[in-house]
Amino acid sequence: MDEELLDPRSARLESQDVGILPQVFAASYRRLVVQLYGVIGDYSEAEDAVQEAFVRASLHRARFEATLNPEAWLRAVAINVHRNRWRKLRNFARIRHRLVEAVDLPGLGETHLELMAALRSLPETQREVVALHHLVDLSVDEVADLLGCPTGTVKSRLARGRAALEAALGAMEVGADG
Amino acid sequence: MAEQGLRELARDAERLVPVPDLWELERRGRRRRAARAGLTVAALAAVVALGHWLVGGPFAGDAPLPAQRPQPNTTVADAGQLPYGRSRNKVLPPGVALAADVTYHAHPFGDHDPVVVRLTPPAASTGASTGTWTWSADGVVRPGVTERAGPDHLRLVVMVPEIVRTRPCSGSVFEFWESVTQDPLGAAGQLSSLPEMTLQAGPESVVAFGQPATHLRFSLRRDACPDQSPIHLLQSADDAVTFEVPTTVDAWFVRTRSGLLLIFAEHAADQEPQARRSLTRLVGSVRIDDER
Numbered sequence: 001m002d003e004e005l006l007d008p009r010s011a012r013l014e015s016q017d018v019g020i021l022p023q024v025f026a027a028s029y030r031r032l033v034v035q036l037y038g039v040i041g042d043y044s045e046a047e048d049a050v051q052e053a054f055v056r057a058s059l060h061r062a063r064f065e066a067t068l069n070p071e072a073w074l075r076a077v078a079i080n081v082h083r084n085r086w087r088k089l090r091n092f093a094r095i096r097h098r099l100v101e102a103v104d105l106p107g108l109g110e111t112h113l114e115l116m117a118a119l120r121s122l123p124e125t126q127r128e129v130v131a132l133h134h135l136v137d138l139s140v141d142e143v144a145d146l147l148g149c150p151t152g153t154v155k156s157r158l159a160r161g162r163a164a165l166e167a168a169l170g171a172m173e174v175g176a177d178g
Numbered sequence: 179m180a181e182q183g184l185r186e187l188a189r190d191a192e193r194l195v196p197v198p199d200l201w202e203l204e205r206r207g208r209r210r211r212a213a214r215a216g217l218t219v220a221a222l223a224a225v226v227a228l229g230h231w232l233v234g235g236p237f238a239g240d241a242p243l244p245a246q247r248p249q250p251n252t253t254v255a256d257a258g259q260l261p262y263g264r265s266r267n268k269v270l271p272p273g274v275a276l277a278a279d280v281t282y283h284a285h286p287f288g289d290h291d292p293v294v295v296r297l298t299p300p301a302a303s304t305g306a307s308t309g310t311w312t313w314s315a316d317g318v319v320r321p322g323v324t325e326r327a328g329p330d331h332l333r334l335v336v337m338v339p340e341i342v343r344t345r346p347c348s349g350s351v352f353e354f355w356e357s358v359t360q361d362p363l364g365a366a367g368q369l370s371s372l373p374e375m376t377l378q379a380g381p382e383s384v385v386a387f388g389q390p391a392t393h394l395r396f397s398l399r400r401d402a403c404p405d406q407s408p409i410h411l412l413q414s415a416d417d418a419v420t421f422e423v424p425t426t427v428d429a430w431f432v433r434t435r436s437g438l439l440l441i442f443a444e445h446a447a448d449q450e451p452q453a454r455r456s457l458t459r460l461v462g463s464v465r466i467d468d469e470r
Contacts, residue, residue, distance in 0.1 A: 022200060030195040034188055047195075054200065055207030107194045115183045134184040165180045 019065050021057060028071045029054070036078050037105060038131035041120040044103040045082065053077040075136070076146055079128075118168035126161030129154050279463075282309050286338040286437040287415040293436045295336050298463035300456050309336040309414075311460070332457045333444040336464070338437045341413035342368045347403035355413070360438050362392035362431035369429065370394060374402040374409060378426070387441070387464045391432045400424045412440070428461075434468040 029050065036046035053074045057064040067073040102120055104113055119127055132143045133154075140158070144151045280299060283292035299311040312333045339358040342365075358365050366381035380394035398409055400423050408420040421427070421444070429442040443461050445454060 025200045026197075029197055030192045031188075033195045034191045037191070038184065038187070051198065051203050052207070055203055058200075058204045059207065105191055105194055108191060111183065112187045112190060115180070115187055118180070119184075131184070134181045135188050137185075137188075162180065169180055169183075 019061055020070065021054070021061065021064070024057075024070045024074070025054060028074065032071065032074055032078060034105075035075060035131070035136045036082070037116075038119060038135040039079060039128050040082055041116065041127060042102040043105040046078075049078040049082040049085075050074070052081045056081075079146065114169065114172050118165055118172060121168045122161055122164050126157050126164060129157045130161040130165060133158055282336055284309055284336055284338045284439060285415050287340050291436045293338060293434045293439050294467040295439070295441075296463075296465045296467065297334075297336070297460060299334070299460055310334070310419075313456070332453055334457065334460050335419060335440075335442050335444070337412070337414040337419065337440050339365065339412045339414055339440045342372075343410050343412070344372070346372060346374050346409040346411050358412075358438065360433070362433050362438060365431045365438055365440070366392045366394050366429070369411070370396065372411070374398060384430070386430045387432060387466050389432045389434070389466055389468065391430045393428065393430050395426065395428050397426045398423045432466060434466060436468075439466065 032050045032053070033043075033046050036049050037043050040046050040049065056077055057070070057074060064070060064073060104116060108116070119131065122130065128147060129143055132138050132146065133140065138146065140151055140154050143158075144154045147154070279296055282295045282297070284295060285292045295309075300313045310333065314332075341355045342358050343355050356368070359368060363381060363383075369375070370377045370381060375396040375398055378395040378397055381392050382394075384391050384393045386393060398421050402409055402423050408422055410418060410420050412419045425444055425446060427442050427444045429440060432439045432441070441461075441464060443457050445457055
């Protein structure tokens with residue numbers, strides 16, 4: 001018991017009204033990282049973006065707690081964090097692929113790794129809508145709302161993205177067989 | 179097939195994601211924001227100090243000019259270990275002799291242990307209080323040498339970068355900046371994406387100073403800023419780093435236990451081989467004490 005009280009986390013829980021953030025963190029952190037992993041295609045960057053979203057939730061706790069859907073708020077913030085960061089680094093992005101390969105989630109099975117590789121091969125705009133619709137399970141309207149683009153655009157990107165994803169997976173199978 | 183695979187991925191991958199400590203995340207976020215706030219306060223203090231200096235400073239009476247004011251005794255030479263002070267205007271022996279080892283503590287912002295760096299600077303180098311060593315390419319120590327490399331000077335800077343200026347030509351310190359990411363590759367990317375610089379090599383993963391590092395080389399053109407003013411690129415907890423143009427910089431980002439360390443060596447394209455050798459020797463002497 002004494003040891004528990006000496007733990008700064010315990011002390012903090014007792015001394016402050018921490019609100020819903022710890023519960024949301026426990027329930028949604030892993031799910032959000034996987035969702036952003038699909039959207040971004042890089043586990044390490046997905047982890048960064050989601051962690052930054054939780055930091056912002058902590059700093060703007062009143063606004064965060066007023067939202068009807070905290071997980072959706074965090075997802076939107078994480079996607080914006082990634083987009084803003086990437087926009088600033090777009091010059092660097094042109095050469096980045098020469099330096100590092102995208103990071104995958106450690107422990108992921110071979111089938112899932114192939115799927116992630118295929119997903120990464122899509123243009124960013126298509127990958128976003130495919131991941132948000134099929135992996136996050138958002139409707140077309142919700143994807144359009146989140147990305148700030150017309151529903152028709154989402155539908156066309158989704159159709160092209162699905163076709164490209166199937167083609168990429170097919171090419172991988174042919175490569176593996178051959 | 180792919181749609182089903184994505185649903186399975188969402189289900190299976192979730193359990194593999196390690197969960198960090200929420201409060202540690204929050205602390206890190208607060209530290210980053212505190213660094214930004216600190217810069218704003220420092221800028222305000224600088225404006226107030228400048229105003230005070232203009233009103234009651236050298237223009238008001240017989241106060242000494244900046245170059246005549248006592249300098250902090252922070253250089254190796256000033257510490258009495260070496261024969262060449264910063265204002266004696268003496269010529270160094272051929273080869274630009276190196277001094278004894280010095281230990282520099284690079285302090286990150288906030289309550290963190292410093293990064294301990296050992297190096298052997300040229301005997302006649304100036305600076306060191308802020309992790310900056312500057313010396314003349316021709317071995318002559320001139321009065322009034324600033325802690326800024328110029329056409330005939332070389333410079334090595336050791337710092338824990340906190341802020342990168344996104345508009346390096348702007349005179350305003352109240353905007354156009356962002357925190358330096360703690361990932362060496364990401365930090366190198368932040369620098370390389372600035373429009374004022376020309377990336378000449380890298381960023382690439384290397385081993386430097388006994389540590390894994392990310393190296394890049396960039397140059398800053400004479401016309402980088404409209405008025406050819408010094409370029410403000412980086413800010414540490416101690417000092418801002420500015421560049422006179424044109425110049426070429428080799429930069430290494432190293433992740434240490436206490437934070438991201440940046441070491442950059444600055445030189446002009448047309449410098450003498452002997453001067454370049456002194457810079458190479460200094461870079462080669464750098465060792466980082468980072469017990470993990």
